[in-house]
Amino acid sequence: MPKHSVVTVPGGEAHKTLATCEKIWEAMTKEELDRHALVINVGGGVIGDMGGFCAAVYKRGIDFIQVPTTLLSQVDASVGGKLGIDFQGFKNHLGVFNIPKSVLIDPVFLKTLPEREIRSGFAEIIKHCLIADATKWEEIRGKDFEEQKWPDLIAHSVKIKQQVVDQDPTEKGLRKILNFGHTLGHAVETCFLNKSPKERLFHGEAIAVGMIMEAYLSFERKMIDQQTLTDIEEFLFATYGKVKIKPEDIEEIIALTRQDKKNRGKEIRFSLLKGAGQCAFDIVVTAAEMRKSIAYYLG
Amino acid sequence: MPKHSVVTVPGGEAHKTLATCEKIWEAMTKEELDRHALVINVGGGVIGDMGGFCAAVYKRGIDFIQVPTTLLSQVDASVGGKLGIDFQGFKNHLGVFNIPKSVLIDPVFLKTLPEREIRSGFAEIIKHCLIADATKWEEIRGKDFEEQKWPDLIAHSVKIKQQVVDQDPTEKGLRKILNFGHTLGHAVETCFLNKSPKERLFHGEAIAVGMIMEAYLSFERKMIDQQTLTDIEEFLFATYGKVKIKPEDIEEIIALTRQDKKNRGKEIRFSLLKGAGQCAFDIVVTAAEMRKSIAYYLG
Numbered sequence: 001m002p003k004h005s006v007v008t009v010p011g012g013e014a015h016k017t018l019a020t021c022e023k024i025w026e027a028m029t030k031e032e033l034d035r036h037a038l039v040i041n042v043g044g045g046v047i048g049d050m051g052g053f054c055a056a057v058y059k060r061g062i063d064f065i066q067v068p069t070t071l072l073s074q075v076d077a078s079v080g081g082k083l084g085i086d087f088q089g090f091k092n093h094l095g096v097f098n099i100p101k102s103v104l105i106d107p108v109f110l111k112t113l114p115e116r117e118i119r120s121g122f123a124e125i126i127k128h129c130l131i132a133d134a135t136k137w138e139e140i141r142g143k144d145f146e147e148q149k150w151p152d153l154i155a156h157s158v159k160i161k162q163q164v165v166d167q168d169p170t171e172k173g174l175r176k177i178l179n180f181g182h183t184l185g186h187a188v189e190t191c192f193l194n195k196s197p198k199e200r201l202f203h204g205e206a207i208a209v210g211m212i213m214e215a216y217l218s219f220e221r222k223m224i225d226q227q228t229l230t231d232i233e234e235f236l237f238a239t240y241g242k243v244k245i246k247p248e249d250i251e252e253i254i255a256l257t258r259q260d261k262k263n264r265g266k267e268i269r270f271s272l273l274k275g276a277g278q279c280a281f282d283i284v285v286t287a288a289e290m291r292k293s294i295a296y297y298l299g
Numbered sequence: 300m301p302k303h304s305v306v307t308v309p310g311g312e313a314h315k316t317l318a319t320c321e322k323i324w325e326a327m328t329k330e331e332l333d334r335h336a337l338v339i340n341v342g343g344g345v346i347g348d349m350g351g352f353c354a355a356v357y358k359r360g361i362d363f364i365q366v367p368t369t370l371l372s373q374v375d376a377s378v379g380g381k382l383g384i385d386f387q388g389f390k391n392h393l394g395v396f397n398i399p400k401s402v403l404i405d406p407v408f409l410k411t412l413p414e415r416e417i418r419s420g421f422a423e424i425i426k427h428c429l430i431a432d433a434t435k436w437e438e439i440r441g442k443d444f445e446e447q448k449w450p451d452l453i454a455h456s457v458k459i460k461q462q463v464v465d466q467d468p469t470e471k472g473l474r475k476i477l478n479f480g481h482t483l484g485h486a487v488e489t490c491f492l493n494k495s496p497k498e499r500l501f502h503g504e505a506i507a508v509g510m511i512m513e514a515y516l517s518f519e520r521k522m523i524d525q526q527t528l529t530d531i532e533e534f535l536f537a538t539y540g541k542v543k544i545k546p547e548d549i550e551e552i553i554a555l556t557r558q559d560k561k562n563r564g565k566e567i568r569f570s571l572l573k574g575a576g577q578c579a580f581d582i583v584v585t586a587a588e589m590r591k592s593i594a595y596y597l598g
Contacts, residue, residue: 022317029387034562057356059560060383060394061469084359088328095359096395170360261358263333 005031009047013193013203016046016086018094024054038063038101044070044117045077045203049092052083056098066100069109071121071150072204075128075157078103080165080175089193090259091186097170105158107151119145119239120204123181125153126239127211128160130232131177134277141235176262176281180271184290185210187256191249201243208240213293217285218272220292228276245298254290304330308346312492312502315345315385317393323353337362337400343369343416344376344502348391351382355397365399368408370420370449371503374427374456377402379464379474388492389558390485396469404457406450418444418538419503422480424452425538426510427459429531430476433576440534475561475580479570483589484509486555490548500542507539512592516584517571519591527575544597553589 007027009020028037041051041064048066055064068074084095110118122145129137136156140148161178168175189206192199201209212233219229245253262269262282268290271281306326308319327336340350340363347365354363367373383394409417421444428436435455439447460477467474488505491498500508511532518528544552561568561581567589570580 018317018321025386025393029389029392029558032557034564035560036563057393057395059392060381060396082359087324090328093328093358094324094356096356097359258331259328261334264335265333 009050011044011046013046013086013091016050018085018087020050021054021085024051025058028054028058033058033062035059035062038065040065040067042067042069043073044068045073048073048077049083049095050085052098052100053085053095056083056096061098063101064098066103068103068105070113071110071118071154072124073121074105074107074109074154075121076124076161078105079158079161080178081169089190091190092261093259105154107154110150116202118150120202122148122153122239123204123207123211125157126236127178127181127207128157130211130273130276131180131271131279132160132164132277134275137276141231145239171261173281176269177271177279179262179281180273180279181207181211181214183210183257183260183262183268183270183285184213184253184293186260187253188243188245190256191245191253192243205240205243208236209243209245209297212236213290213297214270214272216293216296217270217289218274220289221272221283223272223274223280224276228273231276242297242299245294250291250294253294254287257290308349310343310345312345312385315349317384317386320349320353320384323350324357327353327357332357332361334358334361337364339364339366341366341368342372343367344372347372347376348382348394349384351397351399352384352394355382355395360397362400363397365402367402367404369412370409370417370453371423372420373404373406373408373453374420375423375460377404378457378460379477380468388489390489391560392558404453406453409449415501417449419501421447421452421538422503422506422510424456425535426477426480426506427456429510429572429575430479430570430578431459431463431576433574436575440530444538470560472580475568476570476578478561478580479572479578480506480510480513482509482556482559482561482567482569482584483512483552483592485559486552487542487544489555490544490552491542504539504542507535508542508544508596511535512589512596513569513571515592515595516569516588517573519588520571520582522571522573522579523575527572530575541596541598544593549590549593552593553586556589 007024039055041048048068052064055062066078068078081097081099083098084092087093129140164175164178185207188209189201192201215229215232218224257268267284270283270285271279272283274280306323338354340347347367351363354361365377367377380396380398382397383391386392463474484506487508488500491500514528514531517523556567566583569582569584570578571582573579
């Protein structure tokens with residue numbers, strides 16, 4: 001094996017910070033890594049996003065390879081070159097676009113994961129079906145979580161995401177459809193980040209919440225029909241249960257959407273479904289509508 | 300004037316750090332800047348490099364404009380898209396490549412500068428002549444510092460740098476010639492950064508030291524003749540005087556070249572002159588040769 005050294009960092013979104021990056025850059029500097037060095041990021045989305053960001057910024061950018069080991073990072077972070085870290089509680093607030101030299105995805109890693117982690121990753125698979133493949137959506141919603149075929153679904157998700165990203169690498173337009181469920185989903189995730197560790201949500205769990213709320217917004221705008229809304233809602237509640245959002249969380253969640261990267265000025269812009277298997281973007285939604293969608297989720 | 304807010308940061312290389320970036324990002328976040336915001340960096344090289352870096356990383360990159368106000372930043376940092384900050388005392392150790400939306404250069408700003416600052420910027424003009432334009436080199440060395448025509452020299456330097464950068468934007472090869480004088484120059488600058496504020500060197504002053512040492516290395520490798528070495532040395536000593544490098548600094552300077560971004564593994568790679576007006580790159584130089592070149596400088 002060629003000369004190398006291993007840097008381990010604590011896992012979890014709470015450590016996806018500038019402080020952890022500083023430790024990584026310190027280690028890289030101490031090892032005197034030059035511009036021809038290679039960084040290999042083995043881990044979940046936090047490691048890929050943060051390790052990729054550290055490589056992309058060290059000496060103005062050195063090569064890196066992604067080895068995603070969670071279902072979520074295999075179907076999402078592994079494609080599209082988005083790198084970054086959280087800042088002051090805002091998700092992926094600092095970062096760059098940069099493509100890894102290669103991405104190695106092996107479903108064998110799923111055996112190392114607790115079920116809750118796989119369930120979280122499944123949310124992004126569901127999202128890819130909802131925004132781009134109605135047939136696949138019908139297929140997955142016809143099965144229980146335990147019956148899903150992961151190697152097939154991983155390949156399917158990577159292909160869909162790659163197709164979208166190829167058409168719009170830096171998210172000027174179309175790529176925004178990948179954010180379905182993420183405007184309110186990220187806000188919910190951030191809101192719960194500040195709670196006790198026991199209450200914290202996994203990314204996919206928050207996105208499942210966001211997808212129900214944003215499917216409701218799509219329905220309210222007459223972009224999907226009642227049946228589609230019901231299908232989405234039933235499948236997501238059956239798979240993820242219902243998250244306890246307290247009355248005092250609601251305004252915080254709405255305020256948090258103001259930091260969403262898709263916004264323009266004071267307008268909060270959503271990506272919403274237009275029928276199952278299709279998605280539109282840059283749809284301005286008001287705080288009152290968001291309030292209504294959160295109320296709908298809470299039932 | 301459209302809605303805007305002003306962030307001021309302390310000047311000087313000592314503040315070109317992650318800590319200052321955090322303050323800038325905090326201010327940007329507080330103002331809720333979205334992806335369509337524009338950052339305008341008004342100031343010297345530190346402001347352009349750091350403000351550009353902050354913009355390039357905020358929400359994975361927003362637009363920025365450079366308004367360089369020092370001679371050094373007008374002829375150097377304004378062209379080529381290198382952005383970044385120092386880290387643990389290493390110059391420009393973290394950063395990215397990113398091109399500003401536009402660059403506004405106005406020689407009127409030179410009237411705001413102390414003479415020492417203009418003299419520092421002149422070093423990069425001298426470098427551009429030495430690596431790429433023998434005729435211009437003869438022209439400037441025939442005049443005293445006070446007689447130089449800044450608007451003409453700024454345009455000349457920007458043109459040369461742009462030509463080099465256009466051929467090799469990310470410094471895989473040719474662009475390295477812009478580093479003539481900078482391998483030992485940066486090491487000298489970093490070494491003096493750790494001294495008392497009174498002893499600190501301006502960037503161009505350190506590069507002038509580096510250019511004499513590296514002209515000597517070029518001579519030792521028979522890439523320039525004795526007369527060219529003498530011309531360079533006499534002009535630079537006459538313009539910048541001689542920096543007092545103490546015996547105990549020498550090994551520190553040599554050790555600091557190990558962090559130079561042009562290196563590959565343990566090899567220290569230089570860009571050296573081949574005659575006045577031309578430059579070669581990727582030339583491996585040993586610690587013993589560096590020691591000799593520092594001794595030559597000290598006379």
